[in-house]
Amino acid sequence: MSQSSQFALLAQRRFGPFFWTQFFGAFNDNVFKTALLTILTYEALSWTSLDPGLLNNLIPGLFILPFVLFSATAGQLADKFEKSALARYVKLLEIAIMTVAAVGWMTHSLWLLVAAVVGMGLHSTLFGPVKYAYLPQQLKPEELVGGNGLIEMGTFVGILLGEVLGAVLVVHKPWGIQLVAYGTIAIAMIGWLFSRRIPDSPAPAPDLKINWNPLTETVRNIGFTRQNRPVFLSVLGNSWFWFYGAVILAQFPVYAKDYLHGDHSVFVLLLTVFSLGIGAGSLLCERMSGHKVEIGLVPFGSIGLSLFGFDLALASTHYTNAVPVDLAGFVAQPGSLHILFDCMMIGMFGGFYIVPLFALIQTRCDRKHVSRTIAGMNIMNALFMVVAALFAMVLLKMGFSIPQIFMATALLNALVASYIFSLVPEFLMRFLAWLLIHTVHRVQTVDTDRIPEEGAAVLVCNHVSYVDAIVIMAASPRPIRFVMDHRIFKIPVLSWIFRTAKAIPIAPAKEDPWLMEKSFVDIAQALHEGELICIFPEGKLTTTGEMNEFKGGIRKILDRTPVPVIPMALRGLWGSMLTRSPGNPFERSFRRGPFSRLSLVVGQPVAPAVATPEALYSQVRELRGDWK
Structure with a gap:
C-alpha cells in the first residue's frame, strides 16, 4: 500500500467517519482538560488553595481512574454489541458530561469540573476497546499499520489542537470561561454527528455473558492476555509508554511557567512540538515498516525516548533565562530551540514505539477476544498512569526538580525496555534485521x-x-x-x-x-x-x-x-x-x-x-x- 493510499482511507466510509469521531473525542478531552490545568496553573488562587504542581499530577490521575474501574466491562460490551451503535451511545454520554462541566465553569465549582474530568475518563474508557477492535474488522492486514498510524496521528493532532484551543480560550478576557463551557458541548455534538456515519461492525461474541464484577473480570482479562506471551509483553510495553508520557506531559505546565519562565503560550508551544512529533512518527511508521507490522521499530523508538529524554534534562539545566517571556521571547532565548527539538524527538520516537505495538496486539491476539484484550491493555495503561502520577508526586516531594524528573524517567525507560526486550528477544532481533536492511x-x-x-x-x-x-x-x-x-x-x-x-x-x-x-x-x-x-x-x-x-x-x-x-x-x-x-x-x-x-x-x-x-x-x- 502506497503512502497516498494510507490517506485515501480518510475518504472511505469504513474509516473516515470513525477517524473523525475519534479525532473530535480526543480534541474535546484536551480542550477541557487543558483549559482546567491552565486556569489552575496561572490563576490558581481564584479557584483553590491547593498546590498547582500537585493538581497538575492529580487531575490526569483522576482522568484515568475509570480505566482501572470500568475497562473490563467496556471490553465485554465491545465484544458483545455492534460497535457503531456503541460509538453513538458513547458520544451522547460525552454531550451529557460536557453539559455538567459547563455548569461547573459557570458556577466556578472546581469539584464539579473534577467530576467532569472523571466523566471524560469514563467516556474514553468505553470508547477505547471499540476503537482498536474496530480497525482489524474493517481494514485489510496490509492497511492495518497505515490505519493505526492515521488514528495515532489524528489522536495526537486532536490532542494538540485541543490543548492549544483550551489554553488560548480559557485566558481570553472576559469570555474565556463561557467559550470553553459552550465550545466543549458543541464539539461533543460534532463528534456525535460523525458517529452516525460509522458503518455496522458486527459483534465477534454476541452470546457473551457479561460479568459485571469489574474486579474478577479484570483479573480474568489480564489472565487471558498472559496466555499469549508476545501479546502480553506488548501490552506491558504499551503501558510503559503511557507511564513515560504521563510523567513527561504532566510536568509541562509548571515546567513552562517556573523553569522556562514563560507564559501560557510557551506551555502551548511545548505541547505543540511534542504532538507534532507523535503525529510525524506515527505516519512515518507506514513507510519505515514496509507496510507490514514491523516490531523492529519498537526498540528503535525506545532508544530515542531515552536519548532525547535525557538530553531534554541536560538542555533544561543549561537554559539560563530568569525573566518572564512570551512565546517569541522564549524562542529568542539561547537553548530554547534545543529544548523544542528534544520535545519533538521524544514525540516522534514515541510514534515509532507505539504504532507497531498496537498493530502487533491487534494481529496476534484471539480475534474473538480483541476488545477484551484492548480493555485489559487499557486497565494496565491506567494502572501505569496512576503509578506515573504517584511517581512524579513522590519525586517532587523528595525535592527533585522537573529536569531531574525528566532524567530519572529517561534512565528508567532504558532499564524497563532492556528488561522487556530480554523477555521477548524477537523485538531486538527484528530491530537488528530492520537496521541491516535500512543501512x-x-x-x-x-x-x-x-x-x-x-x-x-x-x-x-x-x-x-x-x-x-x-x-x-x-x-x-x-x-x-x-x-x-x-x-x-x-x-x-x-x-x-x-x-x-x-x-x-x-x-x-x-x-x-x-x-x-x-x-x-x-x-x-x-x-x-x-x-x-x-x-x-x-x-x-x-x-x-x-x-x-x-x-x-x-x-x-x-x-x-x-x-x-x-x-x-x-x-x-x-x-x-x-x-x-x-x-x-x-x-x-x-x-x-x-x-x-x-x-x-x-x-x-x-x-x-x-x-x-x-x-x-x-x-x-x-x-x-x-x-x-
Whole structure:
C-alpha cells in the first residue's frame, strides 16, 4: 500500500467517519482538560488553595481512574454489541458530561469540573476497546499499520489542537470561561454527528455473558492476555509508554511557567512540538515498516525516548533565562530551540514505539477476544498512569526538580525496555534485521504477500550470504524458524540472533547423525504447531554466485509433514562482504558502496506432492534470473 493510499482511507466510509469521531473525542478531552490545568496553573488562587504542581499530577490521575474501574466491562460490551451503535451511545454520554462541566465553569465549582474530568475518563474508557477492535474488522492486514498510524496521528493532532484551543480560550478576557463551557458541548455534538456515519461492525461474541464484577473480570482479562506471551509483553510495553508520557506531559505546565519562565503560550508551544512529533512518527511508521507490522521499530523508538529524554534534562539545566517571556521571547532565548527539538524527538520516537505495538496486539491476539484484550491493555495503561502520577508526586516531594524528573524517567525507560526486550528477544532481533536492511542494504521485496499469513509452510531459498536469514526475516510479516548449517549457526554475534529466532541447526549425517535426526524432528514439530520453516536446500553457501543443486532434505520434511512450499530467491547479495566471493571482502564492499541494492522475490506456493528438489531448484533459479 502506497503512502497516498494510507490517506485515501480518510475518504472511505469504513474509516473516515470513525477517524473523525475519534479525532473530535480526543480534541474535546484536551480542550477541557487543558483549559482546567491552565486556569489552575496561572490563576490558581481564584479557584483553590491547593498546590498547582500537585493538581497538575492529580487531575490526569483522576482522568484515568475509570480505566482501572470500568475497562473490563467496556471490553465485554465491545465484544458483545455492534460497535457503531456503541460509538453513538458513547458520544451522547460525552454531550451529557460536557453539559455538567459547563455548569461547573459557570458556577466556578472546581469539584464539579473534577467530576467532569472523571466523566471524560469514563467516556474514553468505553470508547477505547471499540476503537482498536474496530480497525482489524474493517481494514485489510496490509492497511492495518497505515490505519493505526492515521488514528495515532489524528489522536495526537486532536490532542494538540485541543490543548492549544483550551489554553488560548480559557485566558481570553472576559469570555474565556463561557467559550470553553459552550465550545466543549458543541464539539461533543460534532463528534456525535460523525458517529452516525460509522458503518455496522458486527459483534465477534454476541452470546457473551457479561460479568459485571469489574474486579474478577479484570483479573480474568489480564489472565487471558498472559496466555499469549508476545501479546502480553506488548501490552506491558504499551503501558510503559503511557507511564513515560504521563510523567513527561504532566510536568509541562509548571515546567513552562517556573523553569522556562514563560507564559501560557510557551506551555502551548511545548505541547505543540511534542504532538507534532507523535503525529510525524506515527505516519512515518507506514513507510519505515514496509507496510507490514514491523516490531523492529519498537526498540528503535525506545532508544530515542531515552536519548532525547535525557538530553531534554541536560538542555533544561543549561537554559539560563530568569525573566518572564512570551512565546517569541522564549524562542529568542539561547537553548530554547534545543529544548523544542528534544520535545519533538521524544514525540516522534514515541510514534515509532507505539504504532507497531498496537498493530502487533491487534494481529496476534484471539480475534474473538480483541476488545477484551484492548480493555485489559487499557486497565494496565491506567494502572501505569496512576503509578506515573504517584511517581512524579513522590519525586517532587523528595525535592527533585522537573529536569531531574525528566532524567530519572529517561534512565528508567532504558532499564524497563532492556528488561522487556530480554523477555521477548524477537523485538531486538527484528530491530537488528530492520537496521541491516535500512543501512547496509536497500531491499526491494516482490510478492511477499505470497508468504501465508497463518498456517504451516516451508520456505525454500537460494543461499548466497551469511545474512540471508536476516534479510528474509526482515521481509516477512511473520516469525520464521530457519534451518541452517550448524557452522553458520555458531558464528559469533550472528549466533545470538539465530538462537533468538529459534533457528534449527542441522549437520550432514556423516558429521553428526544425531543432530541431523533431531533437526528433522524439530522441523516436524514446528510445522505441526503451524509455524513457518525456511530452509536453504543447497546445504551450503555458493562460492561462485551460481546456485548449487538442491539436496533431498526437502522431501524428507514433506514426507513427514505435507505442507505448501513457497519458493523464494535472493538477488543482488553476491559480492557483498558476507559472501564467499573471491577477493578482499572490505574491497568488495567498498566497490558496492553504501546502501547497495538487493531483492527478495517470492513465488507461487507449490503443493507438497510435486515439490521435488529438481522442480524447486528450477523455480528458484527462474525467480532469481541473471541478477546474482
